[in-house]
Amino acid sequence: MTRVRVSDDALALACGADEVAAAFRRQGCTVERVSSWGMHWLEPLVDIGGDGFGPVEVADVPEILRGDGAKAIGRIADHPFLTRQQRLTFARAGKTRPLDLGDYAANGGWAGLKRAGAIGAQASIDEVTVSGLRGRGGAGFPAGRKWQTVADAPAGPKYIVCNADEGDSATFADRMLMEGDPFCLIEGMAIAALATGADKGFVYVRSEYPHAFAKLKAVVALAAPLIAPFTIEVRLGAGAYVCGEETSLLNSLEGKRGEVRAKPPLPALEGLFGCPTVVNNVLTLAAVPHILSEGGDAYASLEPGRSRGTVAIQLAGNIRHGGLFECGFGVTLRELVEEIGGGTASGRPVRAVQVGGPLGAYFPPEMFDTPFDYETFAARDGLIGHGGVCVFDDTVDMARMARFAFDFCAAESCGKCTPCRIGAVRGRETIDRLLAGEDAAAQIELVTDLCETMKFGSLCALGGFTPFPVMSALSHFPEDFAGRGRGG
Ligand SMILES: Cc1cc2nc3c(=O)[nH]c(=O)nc-3n(C[C@H](O)[C@H](O)[C@H](O)COP(=O)(O)O)c2cc1C
Ligand code: SF4
Structure with a gap:
């Protein structure tokens, strides 16, 4: 019986993945729902024994099963959009069933948590510090330093809060991770808890992400025995962009209006319910299992500058090949927009890109030599934020x-x-x-x-x-x- 893999990521669903999956089932195939590879223009992307077909419509199904090549893209793993990437946080994207504990464990899952347990709290924080991991939510604050502050705070209730409010325009990496590899986030939070002495965690999920919310609820129940005594509660966000700001998020979690708090005090010292709290973005926490299992040094050595490790760049807007591009820092805007992204979807010249969400700067093509890293963007009055790249053609005003x-x-x-x-x-x-x-x-x-x-x-x-x-x-x-x- 032919085994067919189709993503159940929200973007694939919006493109008709459920209907395509049903059509293959009607033809007698075994259909597995997996995470998305992150090549948006090819969704629904169908994987049969590693060979890809996309974007597939229901009408294509009989031809694909007869071996017709009209929608064939060759071996998925050999696609140039993927071979140019260095996927660490998204290593399992496209390969595993999101809610399957066996798939997760068989593909490197829990190795980071196991090592954290073996080396202990302080050595785990040291690994994160050495890795140079900076917050992927936007501000780029060193994760290790934040964890150390919480760990050093006087004993008592401490919390791990995952910021999954993902409000920036042109961003979807948090959603992809939560929908496609939710155990990875749970593992990252469990490591943060072990390292800092927290016993309770919250995931604050963007209210427009019902699929991510449902999957997280499911995996929290499945993973509960593996992360005990640490427990995680999944909460739906209040539906405001500002609730992604960490202090506003904490107010919202406490049941209050999502209003920003003055800093100091830092959330690391007086956060949720006035207790020491780690607030980290989804991608920051999801980078941690790899760092713990492979070592902080290995992660840091990927980039010699101050922006270490990999960054999940999201290509969106008016772009031909939009999707998730994880790579080392330093890739230029020109490579991202013109070579990897293939220019505009409209076929017109690119006039501007906005990087870093609605608060990010617009760059004209003359500045496309700008390498993707925190410092260079700041020096050019821009920010990389959460890594969203939104492309506009020459009709933009x-x-x-x-x-x-x-x-x-x-x-x-x-x-x-x-x-x-x-x-x-x-x-x-x-x-x-x-x-x-x-x-x-x-x-x-x-x-x-x-x-x-x-x-x-x-x-x-x-x-x-x-x-x-x-x-x-x-x-x-x-x-x-x-x-x-x-x-x-
Ligand atoms: C208006 C505003 C919105 C924000 N939205 C988000 C968001 O949706 N997700 C996120 O992770 N960080 C967001 N941030 C950044 C958070 O305040 C905070 O820096 C982050 O959660 C810390 O985690 P990190 O160090 O892992 O990045 C936002 C900040 C501001 C000012
Ligand atoms: S009013 Fe002040 S605190 Fe509130 S969102 Fe605007 S800048 Fe932030």
């Missing part, structure tokens, strides 16, 4: 994108501080005046001044980083602003 940044901030602001709460609204009004043709030079001066205030006067990065997309649009695409008003 950058003044409208600047307006969108203010609009987004106005909609998502928690309202705690004035520069963000009021500034975002005033910024949107000012761009509206510019778009209506009212003295462009005067509006640009106002926007620039407003951005300075938001940048330095906001309590958190929502208000503080909104100037990045606005000012990068203004400085790299001035022609979209200057020509619009009578004074421009």
